Amino acid sequence: MPDHLHALWSLPPGDAAYSSRWQAIKSRFSRRCGLPPAEATAQTARGGRGIWQNRFWEHRIRDQEDWNRHLDYFHWNPVSHGHVAHPRDWPWSSFMKFVKAGIYPVDWIPDQPPRPWRGEP
Numbered sequence: 001m002p003d004h005l006h007a008l009w010s011l012p013p014g015d016a017a018y019s020s021r022w023q024a025i026k027s028r029f030s031r032r033c034g035l036p037p038a039e040a041t042a043q044t045a046r047g048g049r050g051i052w053q054n055r056f057w058e059h060r061i062r063d064q065e066d067w068n069r070h071l072d073y074f075h076w077n078p079v080s081h082g083h084v085a086h087p088r089d090w091p092w093s094s095f096m097k098f099v100k101a102g103i104y105p106v107d108w109i110p111d112q113p114p115r116p117w118r119g120e121p
Contacts, residue, residue: 001081006074008061018058026052059116071098072114080113 011018030051061067075098078090087095088106098104 001077001083006070006077008067008070008074022056069114070116071103072110073116075104075108076110076114 009018009021033051059070061070075087075093075095078084078093079087084090087093087104087108088099095104096106099106099108
């Protein structure tokens, strides 16, 4: 997505270094790209580069249903934000990888907009 990203990771057994991985990703990306337009932000006020928000949302996948729900949400996200008409049209998505693996049909459209959580927010 132009302003955010989603990721499903499998960490090695006994490894819970989720936060340090995000820190490394953000740091390497920030070093390789130019600064954003000069803006007064919380990040730049503390010496940061202003590219990333300071937080992230972490969720441990509980079961296959939870995995499926998140995957559906991630793949539908470019459509729900109005960037493309169909998940297969978003070039940076893993959607076509899952189509090739037989997980999704190429013309998949959910019955209702997917949400990664159960119930109301």
